[in-house]
Amino acid sequence: MMMRGMIMTTESQTFTEKYDLLGCIQCGRCTGGCPVTVRADLNVRQFVDDAYDEEKLDELARLAEIWDCTACHTCAVRCPKGLKPLEVLIGLRSLIVESGKVEPTVRDALQSVLLEGNPWEKSRATRQDWMEGLDVRIAEPGEHVKNLFFVCCTNAYDPRVQVTAKNMIKILNKAGVDYAFLPEDESCCGSEVFTIGEEGLFEMIVEDNTEFLNEFSADRIVTLSPHCFTTYRTHFPDLKLPVIHYTQLLDELIEEGKLAWTGELPKKVVYHDPCYLGKQSGVFDEPRRILKSIPGVELLEFDRSRERSLCCEGGGGKMWVESESKKERLAETRIKDAKVLEADIVAAACPFCVLTLEDAMKGLGYEEEMRVAEIMELLGELIED
Amino acid sequence: MKTIVCIKYVPDTSEAEVKVNPDGKTVDDAKFSFDINDADNYAVEESVLVKEDKGGEVDVLSIGPKQSEVMIRMAMAKGCDRATRVEDDRIADHDPLMVAKVLAGALKDQEFDLIFTGCWAEDDGHMSTGVALAEYLGINHASMVKKVEVLDGKVKAHRELEGGLMEVVELELPAVLTIQTGINEPRYAPIRGIRQAQKKELNVVNLDDLGLDPSEVGSEASLVVLENLYIPEVESAAEFIEGEADEKAEKLASILVKGGLV
Numbered sequence: 001m002m003m004r005g006m007i008m009t010t011e012s013q014t015f016t017e018k019y020d021l022l023g024c025i026q027c028g029r030c031t032g033g034c035p036v037t038v039r040a041d042l043n044v045r046q047f048v049d050d051a052y053d054e055e056k057l058d059e060l061a062r063l064a065e066i067w068d069c070t071a072c073h074t075c076a077v078r079c080p081k082g083l084k085p086l087e088v089l090i091g092l093r094s095l096i097v098e099s100g101k102v103e104p105t106v107r108d109a110l111q112s113v114l115l116e117g118n119p120w121e122k123s124r125a126t127r128q129d130w131m132e133g134l135d136v137r138i139a140e141p142g143e144h145v146k147n148l149f150f151v152c153c154t155n156a157y158d159p160r161v162q163v164t165a166k167n168m169i170k171i172l173n174k175a176g177v178d179y180a181f182l183p184e185d186e187s188c189c190g191s192e193v194f195t196i197g198e199e200g201l202f203e204m205i206v207e208d209n210t211e212f213l214n215e216f217s218a219d220r221i222v223t224l225s226p227h228c229f230t231t232y233r234t235h236f237p238d239l240k241l242p243v244i245h246y247t248q249l250l251d252e253l254i255e256e257g258k259l260a261w262t263g264e265l266p267k268k269v270v271y272h273d274p275c276y277l278g279k280q281s282g283v284f285d286e287p288r289r290i291l292k293s294i295p296g297v298e299l300l301e302f303d304r305s306r307e308r309s310l311c312c313e314g315g316g317g318k319m320w321v322e323s324e325s326k327k328e329r330l331a332e333t334r335i336k337d338a339k340v341l342e343a344d345i346v347a348a349a350c351p352f353c354v355l356t357l358e359d360a361m362k363g364l365g366y367e368e369e370m371r372v373a374e375i376m377e378l379l380g381e382l383i384e385d
Numbered sequence: 386m387k388t389i390v391c392i393k394y395v396p397d398t399s400e401a402e403v404k405v406n407p408d409g410k411t412v413d414d415a416k417f418s419f420d421i422n423d424a425d426n427y428a429v430e431e432s433v434l435v436k437e438d439k440g441g442e443v444d445v446l447s448i449g450p451k452q453s454e455v456m457i458r459m460a461m462a463k464g465c466d467r468a469t470r471v472e473d474d475r476i477a478d479h480d481p482l483m484v485a486k487v488l489a490g491a492l493k494d495q496e497f498d499l500i501f502t503g504c505w506a507e508d509d510g511h512m513s514t515g516v517a518l519a520e521y522l523g524i525n526h527a528s529m530v531k532k533v534e535v536l537d538g539k540v541k542a543h544r545e546l547e548g549g550l551m552e553v554v555e556l557e558l559p560a561v562l563t564i565q566t567g568i569n570e571p572r573y574a575p576i577r578g579i580r581q582a583q584k585k586e587l588n589v590v591n592l593d594d595l596g597l598d599p600s601e602v603g604s605e606a607s608l609v610v611l612e613n614l615y616i617p618e619v620e621s622a623a624e625f626i627e628g629e630a631d632e633k634a635e636k637l638a639s640i641l642v643k644g645g646l647v
């Protein structure tokens with residue numbers, strides 16, 4: 001029998017048991033560290049306390065602020081009892097999802113995952129259109145490959161971040177890496193489905209993707225998005241292959257001397273730790289080593305970096321839910337911090353971070369003096385065709 | 386209250402490039418995604434809202450391929466009770482009158498109070514099926530409905546006319562209402578609901594099962610001949626005005642004045 005992830009529960013389990021609410025000592029470290037509190041009326045400690053009362057759950061689920069959580073996991077990182085307070089909010093969201101009364105944008109994203117395998121309302125048949133004209137190897141079940149690439153829906157469909165995958169192919173071919181990309185049957189990892197609270201759909205994704213990925217023979221799966229990376233590591237107990245993020249692979253290649261950059265990048269670059277790569281999966285040093293390997297780069301650090309990195313608000317289903325708060329977006333705060341550091345480039349290793357930070361940068365009118373870039377974008381400019 | 390909701394499985398052409406096949410009469414649908422017709426989705430929601438308000442049952446009726454069953458199950462997950470899917474290659478489905486005749490045939494021995502359809506289909510855009518269905522069934526209809534009030538033995542339908550004008554009509558039941566988008570906010574069908582809906586009754590039938598004569602709903606009966614599909618040629622291109630803001634404003638003003646537009 002297939003073992004399901006830790007969120008799977010039996011019908012008889014109460015909400016209190018499911019989220020281990022009695023384990024909470026109400027210390028408040030979760031709310032104290034929650035980055036969203038500066039802009040929204042969200043107090044996750046209070047929700048954990050109030051949710052003891054099962055009769056109050058429907059009322060709690062109707063509060064708009066449950067949708068402000070970005071699932072950055074700061075609360076989970078800070079919890080001295082090892083709890084995941086954010087999952088209480090996800091549990092409340094699932095009550096709304098089960099009733100069907102979700103925001104139309106959330107409805108359409110979820111339905112698109114079910115019907116087309118991606119949340120962007122794009123046809124499955126066009127998932128690999130980004131590969132057109134590229135010399136890319138496609139995996140076949142049974143044919144062994146060292147590195148099996150999972151591209152991610154956002155990298156596959158969003159024209160702004162397709163460059164991540166395109167440049168990856170350029171680099172892999174140049175470095176002579178044994179790799180293949182998954183065929184077009186590749187489906188959404190379910191990261192956002194999980195945080196939106198569509199438990200049934202996420203269960204189905206875990207089952208289907210485990211079966212699909214286990215058909216392939218590889219040393220490991222390499223994801224281009226930290227969301228897929230953390231989701232596969234955390235919620236797919238029966239996945240046979242280990243999963244790494246692309247920054248870990250590139251770090252290896254640089255260490256082995258297989259990558260040589262042509263030209264230099266004489267810029268001040270500040271690295272933004274994506275929550276799903278850093279605080280959720282502990283990958284802090286590899287992206288920094290990659291950036292440092294580029295001749296000319298002066299690597300800067302945000303005050304809030306590594307485990308304390310400020311969330312860009314792109315996760316937790318927030319790409320499809322607009323906050324009711326009109327206060328400054330965290331991505332804007334982040335860009336302003338970069339401006340104070342006099343950074344030329346804000347580099348990230350996550351499609352959501354790139355999209356939200358770039359929006360904020362443009363909104364603040366810093367386009368002339370600053371650039372937001374995926375690390376792969378910078379590397380693509382430093383490798384000969 | 387017994388409601389029938391008629392729905393259609395259509396390609397989403399808003400994102401994918403539309404290419405006409407060499408036969409000139411069909412389009413290449415290999416890269417399309419398919420889903421419920423948008424207006425029909427609102428019709429499903431309205432039927433479920435009527436059921437939640439007045440009680441009763443909702444039956445789904447659709448003509449379409451096996452793949453469309455996911456759309457039907459989603460409607461059932463939202464609250465529809467049972468469904469009939471008609472599949473038969475002999476139907477001249479490019480002609481809304483033939484489609485309406487098949488739908489009417491599928492309903493001929495049934496009792497119902499209301500029939501909802503979408504007011505138009507995104508793929509062929511005829512806006513005729515619902516109205517023709519009412520004609521074949523010999524019952525009342527109202528089109529482009531933006532608000533429904535079910536009364537005793539009657540229904541008050543608010544019709545959306547042009548320029549923001551609404552017309553309110555009262556119809557004796559049974560009646561067909563063709564539903565305009567925006568009448569409600571369609572709910573999400575959670576996967577657990579879709580799974581539970583697998584237990585609901587879904588009958589798949591063809592023209593023979595319905596007792597319909599193929600020669601009356603096929604191409605020989607249709608007065609519509611699909612001659613040709615083509616992508617309209619681009620006759621003029623957009624002009625991008627370059628320059629600083631004040632230069633752009635001056636050029637734009639000059640174009641508008643020369644064109645006699647201001």
